[in-house]
Amino acid sequence: MASGSHNDEFDPEIRNEINVEEDEIDESYAPDKDDDFVEYNYDGMELEDENWEFENDFISGSEGVGHEYEVVREDVTAIHMTRVQEDGELSEYTSHSSCHSLNSGSDSDGISYHRYHEFDPNMQMDRPALSIGLSFKDVNMLRMVLRQYAIRNSFNINYLKNDKTRLTAVCSDQTCNWRLHASVLQDGQTFEIRKLIDSHNCLNINQGENHMASAAWLAEKIEARIKMDVTVTPKVLCAEIFRCYGATVSYLKMWRAKETALQKIRGSFEESFRFIPSMCKTIVKYNPESIARYQLEENGSFKRVFVAYSASIKGFLNGCRPFIGLDGTFLKGKYKGVLLTAVAIDGNKQLFPLAIAVVEAENIDSWLFFLHWLKIGLNGSEFTFMSDRQKGLVEAVNRVFPMGYQRFCMRHVYANFQKYYKGDQLRDLFWTASRAYTRSECDTALNEIGRLCPQARQWIESIPGVHWSRAYFPEWLPCNYNQNNFTESFNKMIMDSRGLPICDMIDWIRQKMMVNLQSRRSRSERWDGIVCPKIKKILNDVRDQSRFCDLFFAGGDEYEMVAHAETHSSEDIS
Numbered sequence: 001m002a003s004g005s006h007n008d009e010f011d012p013e014i015r016n017e018i019n020v021e022e023d024e025i026d027e028s029y030a031p032d033k034d035d036d037f038v039e040y041n042y043d044g045m046e047l048e049d050e051n052w053e054f055e056n057d058f059i060s061g062s063e064g065v066g067h068e069y070e071v072v073r074e075d076v077t078a079i080h081m082t083r084v085q086e087d088g089e090l091s092e093y094t095s096h097s098s099c100h101s102l103n104s105g106s107d108s109d110g111i112s113y114h115r116y117h118e119f120d121p122n123m124q125m126d127r128p129a130l131s132i133g134l135s136f137k138d139v140n141m142l143r144m145v146l147r148q149y150a151i152r153n154s155f156n157i158n159y160l161k162n163d164k165t166r167l168t169a170v171c172s173d174q175t176c177n178w179r180l181h182a183s184v185l186q187d188g189q190t191f192e193i194r195k196l197i198d199s200h201n202c203l204n205i206n207q208g209e210n211h212m213a214s215a216a217w218l219a220e221k222i223e224a225r226i227k228m229d230v231t232v233t234p235k236v237l238c239a240e241i242f243r244c245y246g247a248t249v250s251y252l253k254m255w256r257a258k259e260t261a262l263q264k265i266r267g268s269f270e271e272s273f274r275f276i277p278s279m280c281k282t283i284v285k286y287n288p289e290s291i292a293r294y295q296l297e298e299n300g301s302f303k304r305v306f307v308a309y310s311a312s313i314k315g316f317l318n319g320c321r322p323f324i325g326l327d328g329t330f331l332k333g334k335y336k337g338v339l340l341t342a343v344a345i346d347g348n349k350q351l352f353p354l355a356i357a358v359v360e361a362e363n364i365d366s367w368l369f370f371l372h373w374l375k376i377g378l379n380g381s382e383f384t385f386m387s388d389r390q391k392g393l394v395e396a397v398n399r400v401f402p403m404g405y406q407r408f409c410m411r412h413v414y415a416n417f418q419k420y421y422k423g424d425q426l427r428d429l430f431w432t433a434s435r436a437y438t439r440s441e442c443d444t445a446l447n448e449i450g451r452l453c454p455q456a457r458q459w460i461e462s463i464p465g466v467h468w469s470r471a472y473f474p475e476w477l478p479c480n481y482n483q484n485n486f487t488e489s490f491n492k493m494i495m496d497s498r499g500l501p502i503c504d505m506i507d508w509i510r511q512k513m514m515v516n517l518q519s520r521r522s523r524s525e526r527w528d529g530i531v532c533p534k535i536k537k538i539l540n541d542v543r544d545q546s547r548f549c550d551l552f553f554a555g556g557d558e559y560e561m562v563a564h565a566e567t568h569s570s571e572d573i574s
């Protein structure tokens with residue numbers, strides 16, 4: 001009785017085709033996750049730049065350098081040889097594979113020999129090559145290899161014998177010569193290829209769906225890909241499998257494969273929570289000076305976890321302005337929590353992730369937890385925080401960072417404002433007041449708002465200017481941001497990870513940050529001078545505008561500047 005892996009059971013056609021007796025995926029076997037497949041699909045780290053664009057600041061879009069990975073096929077070398085079997089039968093052998101087969105060859109008499117060699121799943125599974133004498137740790141491994149081999153070489157296999165002692169596989173085209181016979185060695189486990197005719201004279205190569213690419217096989221191949229982006233469609237996955245393996249698979253089969261992979265990923269949710277303590281330990285062990293802390297509920301179940309890597313903390317303290325954006329975003333998946341994030345801006349006006357936490361909800365307690373550990377990590381308190389004034393956040397910042405400043409995202413403040421006070425004029429004046437660099441400019445706009453609608457002015461002035469107007473931002477922080485876009489962009493950048501089990505998600509973000517920082521590092525090595533490109537652009541703009549200014553010397557280091565055209569002061573250049 002056939003007992004194919006449970007994923008094959010839905011498709012009787014496949015089972016008939018490959019005639020399996022036992023085609024379970026060996027769970028203990030973990031091939032090296034098809035590195036080339038992962039890389040091929042990897043989209044590079046351009047997200048951070050492409051996704052964020054400030055509406056009103058000096059920021060422009062992406063200058064990201066594309067990072068494409070291409071899968072390069074090895075050169076194919078065909079090896080032909082004959083081999084005299086013990087029984088006197090002559091077997092022909094043609095390998096269309098590359099270096100893996102070079103363990104076989106011909107001796108000086110022209111008689112082929114082979115060196116006993118063992119199949120190494122870590123090195124050879126992706127592009128397996130077959131040769132006489134090649135051994136496999138057991139029959140399951142051999143079956144997996146044959147499946148992969150058939151998919152890679154676009155043909156289907158039928159098994160004439162397939163049991164615990166012998167395996168005979170032929171090409172599914174009955175007229176074709178391709179044939180492999182393997183049998184068990186004395187240990188009762190190891191299988192060795194005894195006969196092999198590795199050439200086809202069939203015509204069915206590359207026609208229609210490849211039945212060797214079963215849903216179970218596909219699920220394993222796409223798992224890593226889905227972990228990176230749970231929203232990827234079966235259609236896209238089909239195209240990628242075709243490009244990587246040359247295998248055509250139906251939409252339906254891919255849909256089933258995706259469901260299987262998702263189930264496996266989600267199935268590890270509960271398990272993932274159990275790993276949080278050891279994950280925190282590991283983070284601190286391998287990244288000393290990182291902060292990784294968790295909190296459990298009274299019944300011992302997971303409550304919260306906070307992570308700030310030492311690289312982030314050091315990078316922030318040494319290379320960023322003391323300006324931190326805070327935000328929360330809902331998680332998908334089984335655990336309906338919230339991801340809290342702290343994001344800074346680096347010297348080139350790019351996102352610089354500082355810390356993350358997974359908490360039960362956004363409330364004062366969870367923000368207190370987050371800010372408490374953030375403060376310990378940063379070992380200081382004079383920072384400016386930008387937020388959307390979330391529930392509990394303003395008070396939590398006041399409590400943990402009493403010396404800190406708070407800015408409110410003006411887009412959110414305006415969203416509230418315009419609920420009560422509508423109209424284009426009020427809108428424009430509102431933004432003029434918020435963007436003004438001088439108090440007189442700000443006050444003029446406020447006066448005008450008061451003239452149009454006294455209540456609107458009152459509403460705005462109920463929020464102290466230090467929270468919302470550039471004119472009132474403290475001078476010691478040369479940073480003109482009045483919107484929280486950058487933090488939201490970070491959330492968008494990590495959106496694909498939000499459905500993953502918690503440890504996978506945290507590690508996914510870590511990896512994204514690592515690749516991101518490395519790509520910036522290598523880009524910055526090509527910069528000339530010490531001024532970052534985006535800042536250079538601002539300086540050039542300021543220089544251009546200065547043509548419309550006159551400078552009058554006032555003695556000492558002081559000058560008086562008179563502008564003859566509309567100019568912007570550009571404080572944000574440090």
Ligand SMILES: [Zn+2]
Binds near residue numbers: 176199202203
């Ligand atoms: Zn064939």
